[in-house]
Amino acid sequence: MANPHIALLKLTSIFFVIASVPELCGSTKTFTLVNNCKETIWPGITSSDNHSGDGFTLNQGQSTVYTAPTGWSGRIWARTGCNFDNNGNGKCQTGGCGTSMNCTGPGSPPATTADFTLGEPDFYDVSLVDGFNLPIVVKAMNGTGNCSTAGCDGDLRQNCPSELATKDNDRVVACRSACGAFDTDEYCCRGSYGNPATCLPSNYSKIFKQACPAAYSFALDDPTSLITCSKADFVVIFCGSRNQTVCSYHDKQIVCNKSSTAYKAIPQSWWVLMLPLTYMFNLRIMP
Numbered sequence: 556m557a558n559p560h561i562a563l564l565k566l567t568s569i570f571f572v573i574a575s576v577p578e579l580c581g582s583t584k585t586f587t588l589v590n591n592c593k594e595t596i597w598p599g600i601t602s603s604d605n606h607s608g609d610g611f612t613l614n615q616g617q618s619t620v621y622t623a624p625t626g627w628s629g630r631i632w633a634r635t636g637c638n639f640d641n642n643g644n645g646k647c648q649t650g651g652c653g654t655s656m657n658c659t660g661p662g663s664p665p666a667t668t669a670d671f672t673l674g675e676p677d678f679y680d681v682s683l684v685d686g687f688n689l690p691i692v693v694k695a696m697n698g699t700g701n702c703s704t705a706g707c708d709g710d711l712r713q714n715c716p717s718e719l720a721t722k723d724n725d726r727v728v729a730c731r732s733a734c735g736a737f738d739t740d741e742y743c744c745r746g747s748y749g750n751p752a753t754c755l756p757s758n759y760s761k762i763f764k765q766a767c768p769a770a771y772s773f774a775l776d777d778p779t780s781l782i783t784c785s786k787a788d789f790v791v792i793f794c795g796s797r798n799q800t801v802c803s804y805h806d807k808q809i810v811c812n813k814s815s816t817a818y819k820a821i822p823q824s825w826w827v828l829m830l831p832l833t834y835m836f837n838l839r840i841m842p
């Protein structure tokens with residue numbers, strides 16, 4: 556951080572924003588989105604019944620709190636290499652959803668996705684079925700049930716087979732799924748390959764599984780990648796790994812999960828001290 560005084564000023568004002576957040580209704584869902592990447596990303600969120608989708612800029616090292624309305628289910632992913640004008644019109648190198656900042660439908664492949672079906676319990680997974688553009692990890696905080704961590708431990712862009720690579724000036728910006736690249740029944744689990752007994756892991760999906768062991772690596776992958784959990788808040792980390800400590804925003808508190816200890820609730824007056832260790836939280840409270 557360049558200037559500690561400016562940083563402290565920012566933190567103080569964010570503190571007051573957090574302190575003045577109204578009580579959130581019990582049926583909404585809190586997602587903390589963390590950008591651990593070495594670049595700016597533009598998360599996209601699909602629309603769902605009675606709710607428009609969303610999209611916004613998330614700078615390197617920044618976190619944001621997204622409150623999904625009652626009844627929302629859908630997909631969260633990251634767009635990379637975007638160029639939006641002041642009206643929110645533009646294009647992205649990967650994951651773009653048409654030409655606008657706000658998304659309604661899903662992004663265009665290849666892109667890693669975090670999928671949520673919210674209810675009682677919630678279901679979630681990380682999926683590479685539409686390919687990979689950056690690592691995603693989903694952690695469920697303070698929930699009951701299985702609630703295990705979904706997603707990646709590594710970056711598939713670094714060992715993407717060349718026939719699957721999407722490049723920009725020789726730099727691999729994304730890795731297509733074998734289905735996306737070759738469009739065969741075998742890789743896409745269609746036709747006579749349309750059931751789990753015949754659609755088996757391929758040499759490609761095995762490479763995907765290595766980077767993201769707790770994610771769907773192809774359409775009919777082992778369903779253990781789909782995880783259930785009740786009453787959790789979710790943290791979606793872009794470019795993180797499954798074993799890292801994360802913090803989420805819960806009941807007006809920053810709650811952190813350290814790998815060795817149980818959840819710790821940090822009183823508000825203390826969490827400013829924690830921030831150098833964690834991230835800056837910028838709040839977006841959705842209607």
Ligand SMILES: *[C@@H]1O[C@H](CO)[C@@H](O)[C@H](O)[C@H]1NC(C)=O
Nearest residue numbers: 603604605606625626627628
């Ligand atoms: C959408 O709104 C309608 C009318 O208000 C309601 O009946 C329906 O249950 C809502 N759907 C969801 C998923 O919340």
Ligand SMILES: *[C@@H]1O[C@H](CO)[C@@H](O)[C@H](O)[C@H]1NC(C)=O
Nearest residue numbers: 607608609610642643656657
């Ligand atoms: C995107 O949608 C949100 C509400 O969902 C709205 O506040 C925001 O202004 C929209 N942004 C653009 C660029 O349209």
Ligand SMILES: *[C@@H]1O[C@H](CO)[C@@H](O)[C@H](O)[C@H]1NC(C)=O
Nearest residue numbers: 707708709796797798799814
């Ligand atoms: C977490 O996992 C990553 C990737 O697997 C590894 O490089 C790192 O050393 C691990 N960190 C800890 C604290 O275990």
Ligand SMILES: *[C@@H]1O[C@H](CO)[C@@H](O)[C@H](O)[C@H]1NC(C)=O
Nearest residue numbers: 715716717718757758759762
């Ligand atoms: C995967 O298998 C196909 C056909 O069996 C082969 O052509 C290709 O070279 C293999 N790719 C890798 C990365 O092993």
Ligand SMILES: *[C@@H]1O[C@H](CO)[C@@H](O)[C@H](O)[C@H]1NC(C)=O
Nearest residue numbers: 701702703778779780781782
């Ligand atoms: C939770 O789900 C994961 C993935 O499906 C599985 O590997 C793990 O054994 C489950 N844990 C418990 C405690 O059921």
Ligand SMILES: *[C@@H]1O[C@H](CO)[C@@H](O)[C@H](O)[C@H]1NC(C)=O
Nearest residue numbers: 704797798812813814817818
């Ligand atoms: C916190 O995260 C670590 C690393 O993912 C995990 O091993 C641990 O079980 C989590 N703690 C709790 C209380 O769930």
Ligand SMILES: *[C@@H]1O[C@H](CO)[C@@H](O)[C@H](O)[C@H]1NC(C)=O
Nearest residue numbers: 697786805806810818819820
């Ligand atoms: C965790 O959830 C329980 C209810 O399930 C709640 O009483 C408790 O305050 C929560 N803990 C934190 C740290 O948010």
